[in-house]
Amino acid sequence: MLLVRADNLGDVVMLTPAIRALRAFAPRARFDLLASPAGAAAAPLIPELDDVLAVPAIWQQLPGPGDGAGAREREWALVERIRGRGYDTMLVFTSFSQSPWPAAHLGLLAGVGTRVVHSREFGGAVATHWVTPPPDDTHQVDRGLDLLAAVGVPARGGRLRLRIPDADVRAAAELLGQPAPFALVVPGASCSARRYPAERFGAAAAAIAAAGLPVRVAGPEDEAALVADVVRAAAHPRVSALPATTLPRFAAVVARAAVALTNNSGGMHLADALGTPVVAAYAGTEQIGDMRPRTVPAALLGVTVPCSPCRLLRCPYRHECLDVPPERLAAAACELAGA
Incomplete structure (x- = not known):
């Protein structure tokens, strides 16, 4: 099939x-x-x-x-x-x-x-x-x-579930080093319309780090520049980038995080499937109800605008739906992480 x-x-x-x-x-x-x-x-x-x-x-x-x-x-x-x-x-x-x-x-x-x-x-x-x-x-x-x-196939529950290979769990542990709690920022998205600005993710990361929770920033190879922009904007010694890796190893990193900060993108759904609380800068590209995390504690932060849901790949305006102060993301992340 x-x-x-x-x-x-x-x-x-x-x-x-x-x-x-x-x-x-x-x-x-x-x-x-x-x-x-x-x-x-x-x-x-x-x-x-x-x-x-x-x-x-x-x-x-x-x-x-x-x-x-x-x-x-x-x-x-x-x-x-x-x-x-x-x-x-x-x-x-x-x-x-x-x-x-x-x-x-x-x-x-x-x-x-x-x-x-x-x-x-x-x-x-x-x-x-x-x-x-x-x-x-x-x-x-x-x-x-x-x-x-x-077609006659009964449901077996609606929880998202992924299984990380043991080798990738071990590789992620080596990548992260000291097993202390940390927040994970995943700034990428498949289109610009769903991408919270890097400088704002950086400000949120700096605020979380200042509250005592180290922050790691991660993304695939083609988002290395975006990851670097977030770390640069944070300008905090406890905010650092993780090297790009395979998706299974990245999933193991997500599973280890105390909280994940994402867009309404794949990172949000990975966190939901792996049991990691998530704070999402939620763009007005989709309705919240048909995509929202349902397995883990989640804070979905966005601004209600008349053009939502637009389903667009690129915002033709000024991204008002993502005009969320980074302090709100940081506060929500610290609350979910218990920091």
């Missing part, structure tokens, strides 16, 4: 209750996940999966002049890759604002016999089963479980 969640890291993390339910329902079945490279990075933390296909979502890319032929070739290559694996069933998981039809069309072209989607629209031959979706404000975890319920 091929599960499709062609989105970001947090979306795959929020799919874990559905993956767990599928494995419990059909323990001998094969479950592969098709996800973006960012989402596929979570696969080592999800033992219920057999394999992952890391594929940039062609239908989510906006081709420039002359890119059409290349996009077609890449899509046909993906069709043949899916066909070669002989899947009999495809489940397409989406958020309420996403169309399932491009992914389902891939399944049709690849000869996948059963293609199940959420849609209020008639799908013709593209999907074999289209399920009426739940209300738009349904949490993404529950939305995934709703699709399964429609």
